[in-house]
């Protein structure tokens with residue numbers, strides 16, 4: 263597969279883009295999305311909030327940005343009308359879009375949590391004109407929201423108290439995911455994210471970041487509760 267061979271990407275979803283996930287005053291040309299994930303290295307993320315963690319974050323933003331441009335070019339050469347979107351300049355709410363595509367669930371800190379990379383990934387879509395693949399939509403990761411309600415570690419450790427105790431509903435009646443919720447004060451987070459060159463403390467402390475198989479370990483315990 264081209265995305266894996268050329269760009270090292272093997273986790274991909276396909277879904278319809280709900281209009282309500284597109285940011286205000288932004289425009290997406292096409293209705294469907296291939297959603298790609300790229301992993302950040304644990305060793306560097308574990309240094310958060312020091313420079314290596316931020317640098318790793320930026321490295322993946324850059325690599326994934328280049329990858330989706332490359333894959334979109336490859337698709338256009340085969341007659342597929344599409345629009346790539348850099349992971350750092352999102353036109354839509356990427357974690358929610360990836361969640362709708364069945365790739366993972368959204369943690370309290372707002373980031374996607376997946377079986378493959380836990381919290382250590384960046385997300386980027388390619389918007390596509392037609393439904394040329396089967397949807398990968400799934401609600402199987404929704405248990406994460408309940409797990410987060412009993413954890414709260416990221417909120418406790420966030421250097422700027424940017425993570426609220428409870429999620430609030432931002433947008434209602436979102437196609438496929440029902441509600442778009444958030445517990446992040448984006449302004450507080452963003453200021454520190456820039457100051458610290460990428461922060462990533464909430465990724466480092468999350469129990470899902472502890473080891474490579476954390477997702478499967480946590481879900482197996484959670485299932486027994």
Ligand code: SF4
Pocket residue numbers: 371419420421422423424425446450451452454455460461462463464465
């Ligand atoms: S990136 Fe840093 S500042 Fe932003 S929510 Fe996570 S821990 Fe808090």
Ligand code: SF4
Pocket residue numbers: 369370371372409410411413414415416417467468469470
């Ligand atoms: S640290 Fe805990 S509350 Fe925060 S996202 Fe991870 S599991 Fe959820």
